[in-house]
Amino acid sequence: MKSLTLAASLALAIGVAAPSLVSPNYALANETHLVNQQVTDALTNPLRQAANIERDQYRHPGETLSFFGVKPSDTLVELWPGGGWYAEILAPYLAKEGHYIAANFDANPPEGLEVPGYRIRLGKALDKWLKDHGDTLGQASSISFDPPRLIELGAPNSADVVLTFRNLHNWAKSGVLEQVFDSVYKVLKPGGTFGVVEHRANPGMDLSTGYMVQDEMIALAEKVGFTLVASSEVNANPKDSKDHPKGVWTLPPSLRLGDQDKAKYLAIGESDRMTLKFVKKS
Template identity: 25%
Template sequence: MYRSILAAALCVALVAGATRAHAADDANGVIAKAVADASRPPTDTVRDANRKPAPALAFAGVKPGDKVADYGTGAGYFTRLFSAIVGANGHVYASVPSGLLQYPNIVKGIAEVQQFAFAHANVSVTYAAPIDAARYPEPLDLFWISQNYHDLPDDFMGPVDMAAFNRAVYTALKPGGVYVVLDHVAAKGSPTNVTDTLHRIEPATVRREVEAAGFKFDSESKLLANPDDPHTKGPFDASIQGHTDQFILKFRKPG
C-alpha cells in the first residue's frame, strides 16, 4: 500500500510539474509574439538587441491576465510589451513618479505612452509623488522597475525614503507576487552618490533594501551582464551607451 501511495504522489508531482512547464511555454510563446509584433514602433524595436526583451520578460514570469506595474514607464517600451502580453484580462499601470516630469525627453515619452493608453483599454497612466506612484487600485502580480531604481534616492526625486518605497511595493503585490529590479551595475564599494554621478547602483544595495521590506530573493539573471564594462562611466556616455553591465534581480512576496 505504501508503494501505491508513493506512486500516486509521484504521479501527481509529475503532472503538476508538466502543467507548470506547459503554462510557462504558453506564456513564453505569448511574450515572443508580443516582441515580434510588426506594429511595434521602430523606436522600440531598434532597442531590442540591447534590451533582450523576450528572455528578460520570461525571467520575470509575466503572463496573460497579470496585473502589472511598469514603474517609471519612460517612453513606454515595456508598457507596450506588457499590454500585449497580459491581454484583455490583465492590466498595466504605467507609473510616472513626479520627479521625472522635469525632463523634457521624459515628458515627450510619457505623452506617447498616454496616446498608447487611449487606444488600449488595459493600460492606465498614473502620475504621483514617487511613493504614491507605487500604490494601485488592485493587487499586482508583477512590479517592474527598469533602470530607475537608482534614481529614487537622488535629490531630484525627493529623495525617496527607500524603506518606505519598498514597503509600498510589498503592499501593492499579491502574496506570491514578483518584484523585478533591472538596473546599471555600480562597482563594488562605490560611494552612495554613484546613483547620481554615474546613474548606477550596486546589486547588493538593492538586495539589502528590498529584502529589508520582507521580500524573499528569488533569482538573478545575467542576461544583460557585460564584464567588459569598466563601471567608470554613466549609461549616457557614447562609449558604453546601450552596453552597460546590468543586473536583473527577482524577488517574491511570501504567501
C-alpha cells in the first residue's frame, strides 16, 4: 500500500474531519473569496496529512488560492515546497487538466557542496511522494531549484502561475532574492500570476527575524517587471507582535522555545503574513 504522506517515516491516519472552508479572516470582515468546487475537493483529498489539515485555520488555503485565481487547467510552479504542505493541495487540484511543478530542494547535490541536511531530506521525500502517486497526480513533476547554482524554472513563457509560501526571507539572506524574482518573471507567460505569501515585518525589522517588509518586496517585484494587481489580508494576524526571542520561528509550527511559554505562542498562532498578487506585463 502506498504511503499517504510526504515523509516516508510518518504514518498518519487520514480519517479526519473535513477542514472548514471558511477560515477566520483576522483583518477584513468584508473580504470574501469564493472557493470553487475543485479547490474544495482538493482541500479534502485523501493525500493530505491530518497534521497539515489542522493548519488550515492559519494558512487559509482555499481563500488564498481563490485570491490568486489558480485554475485547474494551469501550469503552476511552486517554489521550494519544503515538506509539501501546499503540494498536497495543488498537485491533486491540477491533476486532471493542469500541471503541478515543484521547484524543489536539490535532492542530489554535487559531492562536496555544503547543503543543509534538511533540504536533502525534504527534497527526496517530495520527489518520492510525487513518484509514488504519479497515477493520481497527472503530469505532476519536480525540478531542482537551488539559486544561484540552479536558477532556471523552465522554458521561458511556459507557466501560468508561480507561487511561493514563506520563502522570501531565505533567498534574501542568501542575497539571491532578485535573481529568484527574475527567474519567476522569465518562466511566466505574459499575463501570468506570481503569488507571494510571506511573514510581514514592521518597518525597520532585521532580516534575521524571518520577517520581510511588504513595501520592499513590492518594490523589488516591480523592479524586475511585475505589476502588483492586488493584496489580501486573508493571512493577516494582528495577534503577532513580531518581537519574539527566536524571531518568527518562536511561533507555531516551529515553536523554537519548546515548552517555554508554549501556550502563549500557540494562542498567538502562526505569523502575520502579506499576501500579494503580481502579474507579468503582457
